[in-house]
Amino acid sequence: xxxxxxxxxxxxxxxxxxxxxxxxxxxxxxxxxxxxxxxxxxxxxxxxxxxxxxxxxxxxxxxxxxxxxxxxxxxxxxxxxxxxxxxxxxxxxxxxxxxxxxxxxxxxxxxxxxxxxxxxxxxxxxxxxxxxxxxxxxxxxxxxxxxxxxxxxxxxxxxxxxxxxxxxxxxxxxxxxxxxxxxxxxxxxxxxxxxxxxxxxxxxxxxxxxxxxxxxxxxxxxxxxxxxxxxxxxxxxxxxxxxxxxxxxxxxxxxxxxxxxxxxxxxxxxxxxxxxxxxxxxxxxxxxxxxxxxxxxxxxxxxxxxxxxxxxxxxxxxxxxxxxxxxxxxxxxxxxxxxxxxxxxxxxxxxxxxxxxxxxxxxxxxxxxxxxxxxxxxxxxxxxxxxxxxxxxxxxxxxxxxxxxxxxxxxxxxxxxxxxxxxxxxxxxxxxxxxxxxxxxxxxxxxxxxxxxxxxxxxxxxxxxxxxxxxxxxxxxxxxxxxxxxxxxx
RNA sequence: GGCAACAUGGCCGAGUGGCUAGGCAGAGGUCUGCAAAACCUCGUACACCGGUUCGAAUCCGGUUGUUGCCUCCA
Numbered sequence: 001x002x003x004x005x006x007x008x009x010x011x012x013x014x015x016x017x018x019x020x021x022x023x024x025x026x027x028x029x030x031x032x033x034x035x036x037x038x039x040x041x042x043x044x045x046x047x048x049x050x051x052x053x054x055x056x057x058x059x060x061x062x063x064x065x066x067x068x069x070x071x072x073x074x075x076x077x078x079x080x081x082x083x084x085x086x087x088x089x090x091x092x093x094x095x096x097x098x099x100x101x102x103x104x105x106x107x108x109x110x111x112x113x114x115x116x117x118x119x120x121x122x123x124x125x126x127x128x129x130x131x132x133x134x135x136x137x138x139x140x141x142x143x144x145x146x147x148x149x150x151x152x153x154x155x156x157x158x159x160x161x162x163x164x165x166x167x168x169x170x171x172x173x174x175x176x177x178x179x180x181x182x183x184x185x186x187x188x189x190x191x192x193x194x195x196x197x198x199x200x201x202x203x204x205x206x207x208x209x210x211x212x213x214x215x216x217x218x219x220x221x222x223x224x225x226x227x228x229x230x231x232x233x234x235x236x237x238x239x240x241x242x243x244x245x246x247x248x249x250x251x252x253x254x255x256x257x258x259x260x261x262x263x264x265x266x267x268x269x270x271x272x273x274x275x276x277x278x279x280x281x282x283x284x285x286x287x288x289x290x291x292x293x294x295x296x297x298x299x300x301x302x303x304x305x306x307x308x309x310x311x312x313x314x315x316x317x318x319x320x321x322x323x324x325x326x327x328x329x330x331x332x333x334x335x336x337x338x339x340x341x342x343x344x345x346x347x348x349x350x351x352x353x354x355x356x357x358x359x360x361x362x363x364x365x366x367x368x369x370x371x372x373x374x375x376x377x378x379x380x381x382x383x384x385x386x387x388x389x390x391x392x393x394x395x396x397x398x399x400x401x402x403x404x405x406x407x408x409x410x411x412x413x414x415x416x417x418x419x420x421x422x423x424x425x426x427x428x429x430x431x432x433x434x435x436x437x438x439x440x441x442x443x444x445x446x447x448x449x450x451x452x453x454x455x456x457x458x459x460x461x462x463x464x465x466x467x468x469x470x471x472x473x474x475x476x477x478x479x480x481x482x483x484x485x486x487x488x489x490x
Numbered sequence: 491g492g493c494a495a496c497a498u499g500g501c502c503g504a505g506u507g508g509c510u511a512g513g514c515a516g517a518g519g520u521c522u523g524c525a526a527a528a529c530c531u532c533g534u535a536c537a538c539c540g541g542u543u544c545g546a547a548u549c550c551g552g553u554u555g556u557u558g559c560c561u562c563c564a
Contacts (some may be wrong), residue, residue, distance in 0.1 A: 031564075033564075034563080034564095039564095040564090042563085043564055046564045047564080086562070171493085171559075172494070173493070173494095173559090173560080243564070244564030245495095245558065245559080245564085246559065246563060246564065247563080247564070248559070249493095249559055250560085250561090251563090274564075275495090275496095276558060276564075277564080278556090278557070281556075281557090282556095282557095283558080317502085320502075320512085320513070321503060322504070326496075326556090326557060326558080328502075328503095330502080332500095332502075332515085333502045333503085333514085334502095335514075335515095336501070336502060336513060336515075337513075337514080338514095339515095340513045340514065341513095343528090344513090346527095346528085350528090374504095382503065382504050382505095382511090382512075383504060383505080383512080385512070385513080386503095386504070386511055386512035388512090389512055393529095393530095396528090396529060396530080397529095397530090399529085400530080457523070459523060462523090463524075463525080466524095475526065475527085476525090476526075477526050477527050477528095478523095478524095478525080478527090479527070479528085484527090486527095
């Protein structure tokens with residue numbers, strides 16, 4: 001580990017050298033999905049971002065325990081049916097068991113994540129499997145005087161907490177501002193202070209998802225599961241906590257407060273937050289009708305999409321922007337990304353054909369250092385990608401004989417390039433649909449006929465075959481190695 | 491309304507107080523029967539108005555716009 005990695009810590013608002021508590025071990029917790037619907041484009045960002053973080057830490061030689069939760073209880077609908085759980089609501093609508101709904105969408109989420117080539121977390125705890133741990137934590141918070149029971153529910157006492165600690169340190173919010181913000185919300189009458197949040201919520205009679213507790217039959221509050229499950233599997237404090245920027249307040253702010261209230265210390269050393277996704281410059285939201293599911297993106301089945309975009313195109317596109325910048329999805333941008341990715345992967349294959357020389361005219365190690373510099377600077381994947389394209393250019397010059405590499409340097413260059421593309425960025429060739437034997441046979445015959453015509457300089461026939469195939473979205477290319485064909489997709 | 495962040499060439503998107511980002515598109519060229527693909531060469535952009543500075547797109551202030559959070563949210 002000759003390179004120092006710098007991370008932007010939301011808590012300090014600056015880049016800090018990453019020094020794990022117990023190297024080479026690293027504990028990382030990332031906020032996962034609430035499984036009540038299909039994953040959409042917005043979900044791809046944290047998934048790919050923290051997959052890149054995970055992959056790079058592994059590449060640097062760290063032993064990473066990666067925990068990503070699945071939220072299957074606890075989130076409240078904000079406007080209707082006060083106190084009804086999102087999962088329970090969906091279950092009633094679809095006449096399914098709540099757990100059935102959660103399982104269904106969890107399976108689909110996993111499939112999408114697999115398509116995006118994200119590595120599975122080492123532990124993927126579900127909130128409903130940790131009710132006992134959450135109750136125990138609530139009891140500790142109550143005992144420490146930072147919570148109160150109100151009508152069967154338990155609330156975190158933000159004012160009591162802020163007497164001794166800084167509620168708002170992560171998000172930059174002030175208690176005074178929270179006070180002035182006098183929005184009317186339902187269920188507020190049980191709270192002593194508007195900013196107080198539920199640790200345990202009493203279930204209404206029709207509420208399906210419920211567990212017994214010392215206070216009522218109910219369910220755990222919004223923010224508790226991450227504090228509890230992070231502490232359980234990673235210990236306190238752990239090195240990295242990741243998630244979307246929209247979770248900074250109130251979710252992560254409240255997590256910190258809960259951990260301090262329960263355990264006496266903060267549970268996270270470095271907070272990493274990915275920025276949000278927009279679509280054609282607009283916020284993406286279900287209410288705006290522009291939250292495109294990943295399945296729809298992959299199939300192109302959405303009015304806003306001109307064509308399908310493959311999982312690797314999405315992955316490459318996401319990595320082409322820095323994770324802390326907003327990222328705007330548009331057809332133009334995705335098409336550009338698809339083409340760039342194709343060229344990068346084809347170039348990677350072409351590296352294999354390079355021939356070494358007796359000396360090197362370019363400095364491979366300097367090039368490689370720039371790749372590491374990019375990633376070490378708070379995971380600057382766009383700069384790494386630019387560097388890879390520069391490497392590609394270098395490879396082309398070597399292929400043309402303009403530049404040379406020694407046997408040793410060439411081998412190092414190939415290995416390094418491949419490692420950055422596949423291991424660190426997690427990019428790979430997408431398996432094409434293999435043509436059937438029938439299609440292959442037909443194409444072979446057709447191209448032989450065309451070759452025969454070309455041999456006789458019968459350009460009219462040769463061009464007709466190519467033109468007709470083009471209408472079937474088949475591209476025929478006469479290369480030096482012979483004629484090849486490919487299906488035109490995106 | 492309150493609190494933040496951002497505003498870069500046709501599009502996407504890095505970075506930086508003076509020194510090439512990169513991708514896509516576009517132009518020219520090599521190759522080719524033609525085409526496609528591939529490769530080579532090419533762009534001096536940084537919202538607006540002030541200020542600091544020898545010098546700012548990069549720092550400071552203001553304006554406008556966009557986005558996020560303040561309510562489940564990746």
